[in-house]
Amino acid sequence: MHIVVCIKQVPDSGQIRVHPVTNTIMRQGVPTIINPYDLFALEEALRLKDKLGATVTVLTMGPPTAADSLRKALTFGADRAVLLTDRYFAGSDTLATSFALSMALKKVAEEFGKPEIIFTGKQTIDGDTAQVGPGIAKRLDYNQLTYISRIVETDLDGGTIRVERRAEGGLQVLETKLPVLITMLEASNEMRRGSIENALIAARADVVTWNAQAVGIEDLTKCGLRGSPTIVKKVFAPTARTEKAQIVEAEGKADARAAALVEAIFAKAPAVESDLLENAAQHYV
């Protein structure tokens, strides 16, 4: 079995600051990490590899420095790393990204065998769109399973997979035919620590590097900023709330304390009192 995990190198959002004057994100000097949601996808792929035997390829699109994230993925136990990098890809939105990645995935299929499963994280922490995974599935005509919390069973002979999907109001158990694209939910597993052998392999490994031409992209207008219909109209930093939480101190029995609390709320927001009284008048009189 061949599994591809699509990962993204993102700035460590815990260390990003917004420039107070220009409102732009200050990326300079901010360390990069593998998108945390992608680690759940990678670990799930490695678990399938342990259980069923598989080759795991990690794929990313990004600047040449994204090779660091790929190398890190190799230390966890992935077998092969592919970097898709080209200045034509700069400024890609989700449409252009899923196009470029799907072309790279076709090339991966040609070179290393067609992947039965493509994993991604549910979304990235820098874009938060959750669109690239489904975009790839659509372009490659793969079935798609999004927001997956658990893989129940993989039947390679029958060519099916059964998973649990977290949905509003409950848990769905879904089964579909391979090949499939799965986007993994957070907390679905815990990333392992790679062995010393994995670490040595990763340090020695060559990252397969492809540009637009190498993956057969002829129409460059589909790439990067030119291929991206999304327009960022405005970036702004949310202003910090100025009001502070108020602690109401009261003694006595529960009723008395509740009354003191209600009084404090009414004093602060008279509209709440009048609304409540009006409501009560309509319903209880």
Place this chain on the structure above:
Amino acid sequence: MGEFNKPFDAIVVGAGPSGNAAAYTMAKEGLNVLQIERGEYAGSKNVQGAILYADALEKIIPEFRDEAPLERHVIEQRMWTMDDRSHTGMHYRSDDFNEEKPNRYTILRAQFDKWFSSKVKEAGALVLYETTVTELVRDLSGKVIGVRTDRQGSPIMANVVVLAEGVNGLVGQRSGLRDELAPDTVALAVKEMHFLPRETIEARFNLSGNEGVVIEAMGTITKGMTGTGFLYTNEESISVGIGCIVSDFAETDVTPNELLEAFKNHPSIKPLLADSECKEYAAHLIPEGGYKAIPQLTGAGWIVVGDAGQFVNAVHREGSNLAMTTGRVAAETVVSLTRKREEMTAANLAAYQKRLAQSFVMKDLKKYKGIPELLHKNKGNFFGTYPKLLSQAMQTWFRVDGIDKVSKEKAIFRNFRETRTLWGMMGDAFRVVRAWR
């Protein structure tokens, strides 16, 4: 799997200045080198003031100025003796330091170490991050033949292990190569990074372009403890910090944080930091025991470099240059033995110590071997009484108040004599001169 069993020519433990210097030097000479660093990347765990002394790095990477992330080159050194409200300064500023190849730079270690590590990889060494060496592996004769890490799997073998593990030196300690650090030979330093626009820094410190200023301070700022404070100008930030001997902290119950807050709020320091934003804080140990605290440096299959070998000249605030130099010299020793196909025995590796003895590293540490103890034993006088007396003398001297100068001189001398007796002062002077020679 056969590949993993083939021993490396050398394993370097740690990717700080000494480890990078050693790994780079050996890899560049064609040795098969593995470097193991516990941090997520080189520099992620490393803390320093930080001043880079060009000479030591130049001997390893001559063209470093073209690529290394450097902040400002130092053109001015201010040495301050402080009491609670004043400082007496000796400043040296020279346009000669605006030279084609400047002598000292301020740097940010997280960026600098990352660059140095990239050079190590370019030179051909294999570098593992996020991996901690837990212990040394020995053969039956006791010779060190490899290391074990915190990752699952077999030990990794090498002809020699270069221990560049830093001040704590846990691997060496655990393996019985040296004792635990004595609390009176190690300082705990804390620092903060304060961001300011570069124009503000340049206006505030009278600088232009990439010129930089260094302030080293001593006196009542350490509240009677043995230690110093510092303030360095970076490109768009200021590093400010203070450190004291660990056993002094334990005695006085003063916390490093209190000390740094007081230093930052000192009337001589506060205006220099005005309107800045603190974006980073860090703490680190500095080995300050000097010559007498140097542990055993070589044995069968192992060699110690950098802070792990206590290579810090506390008097001159030099450490990273000693680290890089010891790393380079150790590497050169290993390279020459490898070339001659000689074994990494204790006797052969001892050549490293002979080389060091001829270098500034050992000569300087030997010269100041009495200083750490002297300062520590007389800390009350050197870090309290004398700075106060000096401030009072300066104030008496410069205040114009209708008192004649002869009376002022007498008052100053009386103040010194009453506070510290003539014999006491002469004794201190004698001891300093003797320790300095």
